[in-house]
Amino acid sequence: xxxxxxxxxxxxAGVSVESGLSTFRGxxxxxxxxxxxxxxxxxxxxxxxxxxxxxYNERRAQLEHARPNAAHLAIAALEDRYDxxxxxxxxxxxxxxxxxxxxxxxxxxxxxxxPEDGIYDRTFSEEEVIDVGFGAVEPGDLAxxxxxxxxxxxxxxxxxxxxxxxxxxxxxxxxMLIVGTSLAVYPAAGLYRYARAGVPVYLIDPEEVAxxxxxxxxxxxxxxxxxxxxxxxxxxxxx
Ligand code: OAD
Numbered sequence: 001x002x003x004x005x006x007x008x009x010x011x012x013a014g015v016s017v018e019s020g021l022s023t024f025r026g027x028x029x030x031x032x033x034x035x036x037x038x039x040x041x042x043x044x045x046x047x048x049x050x051x052x053x054x055x056y057n058e059r060r061a062q063l064e065h066a067r068p069n070a071a072h073l074a075i076a077a078l079e080d081r082y083d084x085x086x087x088x089x090x091x092x093x094x095x096x097x098x099x100x101x102x103x104x105x106x107x108x109x110x111x112x113x114x115p116e117d118g119i120y121d122r123t124f125s126e127e128e129v130i131d132v133g134f135g136a137v138e139p140g141d142l143a144x145x146x147x148x149x150x151x152x153x154x155x156x157x158x159x160x161x162x163x164x165x166x167x168x169x170x171x172x173x174x175x176m177l178i179v180g181t182s183l184a185v186y187p188a189a190g191l192y193r194y195a196r197a198g199v200p201v202y203l204i205d206p207e208e209v210a211x212x213x214x215x216x217x218x219x220x221x222x223x224x225x226x227x228x229x230x231x232x233x234x235x236x237x238x239x
Pocket of ligand 1: 011012013014015017018023024025036040089090107153154155156179180181182183184185204205206207209221222223224
């Protein structure tokens with residue numbers, strides 16, 4: 001088998017905009033009408049579990065009716081020619097539904113829940129994670145260990161357990177592509193710094209994103225058109 005070049009694709013909320021899902025920092029800093037600190041932080045969870053559960057129940061119901069767009073499909077199609085890992089900050093499952101086979105969810109997954117308290121001092125094992133699909137979870141719904149079920153989402157104030165694996169993928173990559181993220185939330189925002197010297201880094205976003213690294217080349221466009229341009233460019237360059 002011939003050696004396939006490795007591409008790592010880092011995605012954010014912008015890749016799912018054309019599927020009808022909103023970004024986080026789009027409308028005056030509100031996420032679907034809520035302050036992210038209220039519905040996506042560990043303090044917010046402790047303050048009002050019912051509100052947080054309801055918020056993610058709504059997001060799950062919305063996701064059921066969303067479809068992958070041409071950008072998700074184009075990212076999946078890169079697997080025809082390259083060895084691709086998608087590292088996504090998104091909690092939706094549109095990359096998987098588009099056909100991407102290797103997807104690392106840095107910030108968790110909307111369709112999954114887990115016990116509020118892991119067995120070992122608030123950590124959790126993958127076996128404790130429960131797939132609820134697009135279904136609702138209510139206060140009083142308990143895990144087998146007797147504790148309240150919570151969204152399998154990395155809240156502000158919590159560690160990002162998969163960051164080490166993401167760093168490994170970026171370090172191994174021959175090309176990095178970033179799509180639809182404001183690069184405002186760490187540690188995800190710093191991942192591109194692990195790309196090896198000489199590895200090209202492209203960014204698709206319609207807005208000007210604050211870039212601290214001169215080697216990042218921006219394709220200033222929405223994700224669907226940007227992906228078409230990116231794919232053409234790879235072909236032209238013979239990458
Ligand atoms: P943001 O809302 O911060 O940024 C979304 C980016 O998408 C912006 O740069 C927009 O310009 C861009 N965008 C908008 N429409 C687009 C389109 N049609 N095509 C391509 N790009 C478009 O979202 P993220 O960077 O993903 O964490 O936010 C990172 C994290 O912050 C999220 O994962 C979330 C939040 O707190 C958690 O929930 C843990």
